[in-house]
Amino acid sequence: MxxxxxxxxxxxxxxxxxxxxxxxxxxxxxxxxxxxxxxxxxxxxxxxxxxxxxxxxxxxxxxxxxxxxxxxxxxxxxxxxxxxxxxxxxxxxxxxxxxxxxxSIIPKRTREDDKRALKVGLERTAKMGWTQLHDAGSPLSDFNLLKEIYDEEGLPIRIQMYISDGEDAIKVH
Missing domain, CATH: 3.10.310.70 (Diaminopimelate Epimerase; Chain A, domain 1)
Structure with a gap:
């Protein structure tokens, strides 16, 4: 590392x-x-x-x-x-x-930073041979990024995602 x-x-x-x-x-x-x-x-x-x-x-x-x-x-x-x-x-x-x-002092990432990181993570996961990922709690913004990537180019693996509790979960419900 x-x-x-x-x-x-x-x-x-x-x-x-x-x-x-x-x-x-x-x-x-x-x-x-x-x-x-x-x-x-x-x-x-x-x-x-x-x-x-x-x-x-x-x-x-x-x-x-x-x-x-x-x-x-x-x-x-x-x-x-x-x-x-x-x-x-x-x-x-x-x-x-x-x-x-x-x-608390690390500069906030941009949406594009998050999207790029998510793509890299998905590619690495697929290269390791994984075919599915289970995410037990992410913010709605992560779901929206995944959907955007899916709409643009598809996803290399299947993902089952649960939205974290709180306001995001209420928005989805």
Whole structure:
């Protein structure tokens, strides 16, 4: 994963974020989270935020921590944890609600960004041999993007999607 992050970081302009999702450290040879030092080495001038596949943790580099104003004195938010090293400094691992401290400062993606990412994800899924995907809760906007892709070029796999509860579900009902 670090190699892919480094390649992407070298392709984007300084000031842009390196954002990723979907990793599970248990499947890697070392079975551990990447360290803040590793992220700093591969992307010293661009903030990095990489969300674990289950959404319960993100790892960030020092620049992202600095931009979010997270330091040794930042308290853990309710429902979250800022992991720290043996010296009491944040180590770049933000658990659950602590991830919002960084996620809240990441520039919002455009609809086209989301559409492009969705297409890439669908293509990768199909290349892995999957023929169907079950999504147990997405916003209506994701459904609308999928429908748009379907109308334009079709989908490479079948998708069963449930709309998340709340206002979106009421709109559909």
């Amino acid at each position: 670090l190699t892919q992050v480094e390649i992407y970081a070298n392709q984007i302009d300084t000031g842009n974020w390196v954002i990723g999702r979907g990793w599970i450290e248990k499947k890697w040879p070392e079975a551990r989270f990447p360290t803040i030092q590793e992220l700093d080495q591969i992307s010293p001038d661009k903030p990095v935020a990489l969300e674990r596949a289950d959404g319960h943790a993100i790892i960030v580099n020092s620049l992202a921590l600095q931009m979010a104003k997270i330091d040794r004195d930042t308290p853990d938010p309710i429902g979250g944890k800022i992991d720290k090293d043996q010296n009491g400094n944040p180590n770049g691992v933000l658990i659950d609600k602590a991830s919002l401290l960084v996620e």
